[in-house]
Amino acid sequence: MDSLNLLWGGLEAAVTPENLLWAALGVLLGTFVGVLPGIGPAMAVALLLPVTYGLDATQAFIMFAGIYYGGMYGGSTTSILLNTPGESASVMTAIEGNKMAKAGRAAQALATAAIGSFIAGTIGTMGVVFFAPALAEVAVKIGAPSYLAITVMALVLVTAVLGSSKLRGFIALFIGLTIGLVGLDLNTGQPRLSFGTTQLADRLDIVVVAVGIFALGEAFWVAAHLRRTPLQITPVGQPFMGKEDWRRSWKPWLRGTALGFPFGAIPAGGAETPTFLSYLAEKKLTKHPEEFGKGAIEGVAGPEAANNASAAGTFVPLLAMGLPVTATATIMLAALQSYGIQPGPQLMTEQPDLVWTLLASLLIGNTMLLVLNLPLAPLWAKLLRVPRPYLYAGILFFASLGAYTVNLDAFDLFLLLIFGLLGLAMRRFGLPVLPLILGVILGPIMESKLREALALSGGDASGLVNEPLSVIVYVLIALFLVVPIAARFLLPSRFDRTNDPADDGPADGPSDDRELVDR
């Protein structure tokens, strides 16, 4: 109940007419950018970060929360209306959502996505309210060796377990770690990989890296492969749901939330797994199995809720341990740091006002999303018709604007171009973006924890495993890496059978897309 009182205090501080205006502006901007094809929530947040620079911390949080939820909802809108998910977490939404849209039920698909997102986001944020302080209390006692181990686990899970190619995952991770090296070494003050420039000695700004890789890289990649035939966009009316739709949606919403939140909260990042599990669960439990594959509302309601609950769940490790596990959380961490806030176990005790304001902001942003986006959905759908040259010229324009505002230095635009070309190469070579961006931000954290741990033990390697927790985590990492290989080796037939549906599911989405778009 203590947490609830604190949250109530945060809400009281946050709910003023002016702040609500910032929340509304954030939701509008976030949805606007998120709806644009090819832009996921991480990119929306990175692109819009500079807009919050001039605000004080509370207002910036509120606007930021709006941008965050707006960006995610924008992504779902694109998935449903275009059948082309902007990020892997929306793949499942697109499968049934677009079938619904094609059957003339776009309004219901958008409504169940919006309401499901709202419910999942609200329950998820309440989950953060209860779990983050508890985790922080435990996390305070975690020493450098265990922290290092947990960081390694997050990187290994994201790189080796989630991606389709381990080799390419590790290539992306180590390019990211190299980027993270650039700048002054924290202990000795010597510049590393700075090529003799003062701008590079001063560490890279994560906004420039992220906007370059996400936004510019995407614009370059699309420019190289621009679709010359127009996409089919389903017209949409006012979102609404009939009685039957409500009856069929509420259980998937809750199940999706229950699946999504834990996956977001453990450092195994990403909403792909819970959205996929939620889709499978709904397909199994539905009373209308014949509708699956033809536009079943449960197949939109469940994964959408799982996606949002998982996004809320990522705030637990982010706030309690300073550990981001998704690309969006990485940008959020950078944003918090730009306000002089270092998330971690101490944050809850040292700056509780800020934490509770942030959590209250998430609730406000989430509510604002529902209020604004249900009526505005037809307008957002029109955005999908922006001529492509203008759309991608606009992305280039805003990416440059964002990078330039960081230091008002043309050198940042040069860096933006370099990272844009890197982003292009990554898309060409199938290198996943998430390991890279996590490597950039977690690399320096890992190094400082490693040096802290070894300084304490006087350089003895046993200093890395002198806490029971760190040993457990290393064993877990070894299991994650060894078990899949061993299973393939020892049980070839059984492995194939259990693995097949998992591989087919997500792969179905994109191949489906091409076929539908061609028509």
Add this chain to the structure above:
Amino acid sequence: MTETSHETTAAATEPVRIDRAQFGLAGFLALLGGYTLYDASTLEVGFADPVGPRVFPYVIGSVLLLLAVLLVIATLRGSRPEADDGEDVDLDTPADWVTVGKLVGVLVFTIATITVLGWAISGALLFAGAAWALGSTTLVRDVLVGIVMSVASWYGFYVGLGIPLSPGLLDGIL
């Protein structure tokens, strides 16, 4: 930028099973790893710091070299990347590197001139130039839209957020 040229060769040799452009990526990784190792070797180790600033870059550089070798092996064995798909991406047509080159050119022009011309002019040119590169044929309208966006964002940042973007040539006019 070396990557871009390698990709061009890749597009030409599309039907071949081995994706040769990946050798370019492997070369880039080897270069990056090698330079990281060299850069780390120039650092001085402080005292009372058993790990020092070198260990981490040494590990990263070595792994990058290892990954470069693994990538070469994987490529020779026929491993091909899964190129990124998306709303506006049509992977069935050959890559159009000319458009990308034009966009890069527009950005290089912006970088070179932004301090002199200021954001209001550079931003407008950036938008119009990028729209042109992407195939827009309405040049006058593109320039007008660009001017509206760049001037509006200049005032938005100056008035709304108190951040003065570089005024450049228009110093005193804006």
